[in-house]
Amino acid sequence: QVQLVESGGGLVQAGGSLRLSCAASGNIVSIDRMGWYRQAPGEQRELVASITGGGTINYADSVKGRFTISRDNAQNTGYLQMNTLKPEDTAVYYCVAEIRRAFGPVQRYWGQGTQVTVSS
Numbered sequence: 001q002v003q004l005v006e007s008g009g010g011l012v013q014a015g016g017s018l019r020l021s022c023a024a025s026g027n028i029v030s031i032d033r034m035g036w037y038r039q040a041p042g043e044q045r046e047l048v049a050s051i052t053g054g055g056t057i058n059y060a061d062s063v064k065g066r067f068t069i070s071r072d073n074a075q076n077t078g079y080l081q082m083n084t085l086k087p088e089d090t091a092v093y094y095c096v097a098e099i100r101r102a103f104g105p106v107q108r109y110w111g112q113g114t115q116v117t118v119s120s
Contacts, residue, residue, distance in 0.1 A: 002026035002109055006095055009114030012085055016118070020080040022095030022111050032098040032106060034071055034078040038091035038116075048093070049080060062088070085118045092116075 008020040024031060035050035049059045049069040057069055068081040078095055095111040 002028060002099055002101070002107075004095055004097060004109050004111035006093070006111040006114040009093060009116045011117045011119065013119050014086055016085050017081070017083045018085065018116060020082065020093055020095070020114060020116075022078040022080075022097070024076040024078075024097055024099060024109070027101050028076055029100045029102050031071075031073070031076060031078075032100060034069075034095070034097045036069065036078075036080045037094045037096060038089075039094070040091040043091075045094070046091075051078070082116070085116075087118045087120045090116060090118050 003026055005023050008018055010018060012018055032053045033050060036048045037045050038048050039045040047060060048063055049067055051057045051069050051071055066084045071078045092113040093116050094113045096108060098106055098108050100106045
């Protein structure tokens, strides 16, 4: 089966940085769109950033200028570099990827989530 494994979350102080990774493995032909969502307790899941297979990138206004999304297609891995972190960035971050398989439909897969906590 296809799975997405996230890493890189943790506890940092305001102004610090973290780099999240999302490694996809399994029966993968290619990965189309990739993205990162986050969800704080009691709040809706929010799209933070996305990147298409062609490299088109979108960011939420709240993270523009601070976060950078990227991908390494050869490694089937996506990244989210988070700089100048703020307490309001505290959330569980989920990666998502639309994955093309050899003999099945394109499906959306979710990572397990990784906690990012920013202290003030």
